[in-house]
Amino acid sequence: MSTTTVNPVLRVAPAAPAEAAARFRAGLAFHTDVSDVAAALAAGQDPGFVLVDSRSTEAWDQGHVPGAVHLPTALVREQAGRLLDRSVPVVTYCWGPGCNGAARAALALAELGYQVKEMLGGFEYWVREGLEFETWQGRERRAPDPLTTPAGAGDCGC
Numbered sequence: 001m002s003t004t005t006v007n008p009v010l011r012v013a014p015a016a017p018a019e020a021a022a023r024f025r026a027g028l029a030f031h032t033d034v035s036d037v038a039a040a041l042a043a044g045q046d047p048g049f050v051l052v053d054s055r056s057t058e059a060w061d062q063g064h065v066p067g068a069v070h071l072p073t074a075l076v077r078e079q080a081g082r083l084l085d086r087s088v089p090v091v092t093y094c095w096g097p098g099c100n101g102a103a104r105a106a107l108a109l110a111e112l113g114y115q116v117k118e119m120l121g122g123f124e125y126w127v128r129e130g131l132e133f134e135t136w137q138g139r140e141r142r143a144p145d146p147l148t149t150p151a152g153a154g155d156c157g158c
Contacts, residue, residue: 030106032091034121035156038131041067049089054105055123059095063133063140065126068093073101076108089115096124 015023040047051068053060060070069083073094084090090109094101099122106116127133130144150156 030117031120032117034119034125034129034131035158037065037091037119038126038129041065049091049117050084051119052084052090052092052105052109053123054092054094054101059123061136063123063127063135065093065123066132066134066139071105073105073108076105077112080109080112080114084109084114086113089117091117091119093119093122093126096122 014020037047037051040049041051051065052071053064053068054071054073054076055064056072057070064070071079071083090106092102092105092109094105097120102118102122106118109116121128123133125148127142128145128148130142130149132139132141134140144151
């Protein structure tokens with residue numbers, strides 16, 4: 001009797017192409033990334049969305065994306081109507097991939113009737129990609145992390 005070892009990647013077969021396309025299309029409706037947000041903000045025109053930092057005041061003071069609106073997750077239901085226009089899509093971010101604050105803020109905003117996406121990577125990847133950020137002391141920029149962005153290239157080509 002022969003024993004066949006199944007590759008752990010293929011232990012569960014890949015989805016049919018149409019199912020995969022639907023899933024990935026849906027994912028892009030809910031998420032954007034740091035590079036796309038940075039490109040939209042740098043274009044010099046109205047990007048068509050408002051960027052919301054959903055972290056605490058202490059985190060905001062430590063550094064945030066220039067032009068972002070500060071709206072901590074815990075205050076979304078109380079303050080969103082005063083700070084945001086329901087006709088303008090919202091992009092939320094928090095610390096980074098290990099934090100779900102942006103997802104919780106996006107959920108609260110969606111429940112209030114806002115169109116919303118989450119910025120994958122959060123503030124961590126904004127800084128790691130070498131993009132300018134603000135603190136209470138002014139603007140800063142760190143060298144790009146070669147593990148998150150190609151050295152010497154304008155973008156990753158994704």
